[in-house]
Amino acid sequence: xxxxxxxxxxxxxxxxxRAGDTVVAGVDAVMAHDVTGPLAxxxxxxxxxxxxxxxxxxxxxxxxxxxNSVAASELHRRIREFAAEHGIRNLFAEGICHLVMVERGxxxxxxxxxxxxxxxxxxxxxxxxxxxxxxxxxxxxxxxxRSWFRIPETLRIEVTGELRTGVQAKDVALTVxxxxxxxxxNYLAVEWGGPAVSAMGMSERLTLANLSVDFGAKCGLCEVxxxxxxxxxxxxxxxxxxxxxxxAEVLHVDVGDLEPQVSAPPAIENVRPLSELAGTPLDExxxxxxxxxxxxxxxxxxxxxEGRQVSPTTRTIIIPGTRTAYVQALERGYIxxxxxxxxxxxxxxxxxxxxxxxxxxxxxxxxLSTSMRNYPGRMGxxxxxxYLANPAVAAxxxxxxxxxxxxxxx
Amino acid sequence: xxxxFRFGDGVSTDAxxxxxxxxxxxxxxxxxxxxxxxxxxxxxxxxxxxxIVAGSNFGCGSSREHAPLSIRACGVxxxxxxxxxxxxxxxxxxxxLPVIRCADLYDAVRDGExxxxxxxxxxxxxxxxxFQGEPPSAVARRxxxxxxxxxxxxxxxxxxxxxxx
Numbered sequence: 214x215x216x217x218x219x220x221x222x223x224x225x226x227x228x229x230x231r232a233g234d235t236v237v238a239g240v241d242a243v244m245a246h247d248v249t250g251p252l253a254x255x256x257x258x259x260x261x262x263x264x265x266x267x268x269x270x271x272x273x274x275x276x277x278x279x280x281n282s283v284a285a286s287e288l289h290r291r292i293r294e295f296a297a298e299h300g301i302r303n304l305f306a307e308g309i310c311h312l313v314m315v316e317r318g319x320x321x322x323x324x325x326x327x328x329x330x331x332x333x334x335x336x337x338x339x340x341x342x343x344x345x346x347x348x349x350x351x352x353x354x355x356x357x358x359r360s361w362f363r364i365p366e367t368l369r370i371e372v373t374g375e376l377r378t379g380v381q382a383k384d385v386a387l388t389v390x391x392x393x394x395x396x397x398x399n400y401l402a403v404e405w406g407g408p409a410v411s412a413m414g415m416s417e418r419l420t421l422a423n424l425s426v427d428f429g430a431k432c433g434l435c436e437v438x439x440x441x442x443x444x445x446x447x448x449x450x451x452x453x454x455x456x457x458x459x460x461a462e463v464l465h466v467d468v469g470d471l472e473p474q475v476s477a478p479p480a481i482e483n484v485r486p487l488s489e490l491a492g493t494p495l496d497e498x499x500x501x502x503x504x505x506x507x508x509x510x511x512x513x514x515x516x517x518x519e520g521r522q523v524s525p526t527t528r529t530i531i532i533p534g535t536r537t538a539y540v541q542a543l544e545r546g547y548i549x550x551x552x553x554x555x556x557x558x559x560x561x562x563x564x565x566x567x568x569x570x571x572x573x574x575x576x577x578x579x580x581l582s583t584s585m586r587n588y589p590g591r592m593g594x595x596x597x598x599x600y601l602a603n604p605a606v607a608a609x610x611x612x613x614x615x616x617x618x619x620x621x622x623x
Numbered sequence: 624x625x626x627x628f629r630f631g632d633g634v635s636t637d638a639x640x641x642x643x644x645x646x647x648x649x650x651x652x653x654x655x656x657x658x659x660x661x662x663x664x665x666x667x668x669x670x671x672x673x674x675i676v677a678g679s680n681f682g683c684g685s686s687r688e689h690a691p692l693s694i695r696a697c698g699v700x701x702x703x704x705x706x707x708x709x710x711x712x713x714x715x716x717x718x719x720l721p722v723i724r725c726a727d728l729y730d731a732v733r734d735g736e737x738x739x740x741x742x743x744x745x746x747x748x749x750x751x752x753x754f755q756g757e758p759p760s761a762v763a764r765r766x767x768x769x770x771x772x773x774x775x776x777x778x779x780x781x782x783x784x785x786x787x788x
Binding site for chain 1: 633635637638641642643645646647648660661679680683684685686687688689691692706708709710713714717718760761762771772773776777781784785788
């Protein structure tokens, strides 16, 4: 009985667990990527303990892959050597860690997964408790298979109404962030529920869970239903819902009248309706990231760019989030569409989101991105501006060279 | 006495340690990059023992531990903020960088002011007034007593945490 997070830890520990309890619990998998991995390895080595389980230890090369520098190659080499030393075969260089974790089957409903990246909350879409930690915590889990958790109180977000054309999960998350602020869910679990979430496909739910950390949440969970099992390609093992939960807060959001939302610089909570910002000139459009880099997002963008040309004054960068999404995009002709439209398509990975490689912004430049962070300096110069929006808005904006409304296209 | 380096609300880990500078695990290199774009003179002017005072949601965003590591490597004795982002706070505790939640200090101090910080009791004396930070959780205190999470788990295992919760 309880909230989703209470139920997950109650099952895991075989005793009633309530919000406010602090527990030490085992995990199903532990992940680090090419930038947080080496520090986690350092922490692990300082412990002087054997590795917990090579089959459940995952490294992803995505934040700076392929390497853009001697320093990055050095980080990659250290991870490869560590993996070889400990028999770790889960060494993936096939896209963004969070999407790869789902594709590679490390995420299961009711599971517990920790990762050395803040957007590890993404797996909550599948009813798995998952949270981001620093490298030291992750190094300790690599050695012990366990971590400590304070069981969070839960903020339930009850979403009703039918999303209109051109309005997506990204807009739902952004409107919630506008209402609650960037630390509105700090230390809380978020439960995304209600008819509008039940109606969403898994790609959209992954967006909601992903953005949960960007208003402070420890995890962002969705209920488990037939959509969840179908996405995983597993037999339907029934629903996992909260039972008689006690919530810290319930937020009701009706999205029937919602228009596309844009988060304007300098902070994510500065969310405005698209109509207020339409016409803002752009130097760069980035479509991808763990928030919106799935094949479903690529489909939306391909539908809008087909037979058209992106603005010559705006560099448009499109990155399918994983190799799987990339191959699907190839097979469906999306890559052909993107390249012919004048966009640059880059290797699956994090890309410009964190300003380390590809499309790094210069001072005074203005970008619109389907990622989730617009802190000053996030994508390059601290004097660049970053706007965040859904993939349909991004595609319309790439065509127009300015922030544009996808509902006015075609 | 410690000099106050005062920052605002919502200081992200991107501001502390931009993603173009954390392709290393060397503390000295990380120290040189601490606040490199947000406050470029920080690492040259900060002295061991100085203190960062900030508003709400300090350390929000990326989980990169390079951020608290760089602050520690600069010799900062404590970060005192109105509130911290969850991951940053936990990372700082794990590394042994003192972090103090204090609602009232932020509005009471100026950048460059001299204050006295007592990490053990979580108090700051500024302008003749004493500001008391919130006490850390039992787990955070246990980790701090051991020096770092690595030292705690290496020497005592998870029992050390299980016995205080």
